[in-house]
Amino acid sequence: MDWQPQGPSRRPLMTRNELADLVFRIQLLVADPPTVAARLNFKVSPRGEFFDLPINGKTVTFDENVFYEFVDGKIAHVWSVIDKTAIEAQLSGPRVENHVNRFA
Secondary structure, eight states, rough: BBBBOOSSSSSOOOOOGGGGTTTTEEEEEEEETTEEEEEEEEEEOOOEEETTEOOOOOOOOOOOEEEEETTTTTEEEEEEEEEEHHHHHHSSOOOOOOOTTTTO
């Protein structure tokens, strides 16, 4: 089974095997039927590319804010915002600030 993106015309982002170590936490969950909103925190080590970024097995964490709309007990619509900038920052490595105290 594949992980399906929000739109029916888009290809799956990754297969289940490529996301085998995926773990997520629900940080916030609010329901106002027929809508459910959540803030989710993910930790995963995808092989290859993930969200068009070269992850190549590195463990990354990121957050998602998502709204699900249910119709007849099934998810009918999904609106999602993923913090891709957080993933990019983890790939670029730690920033090294070169501050020199000239008055020491």
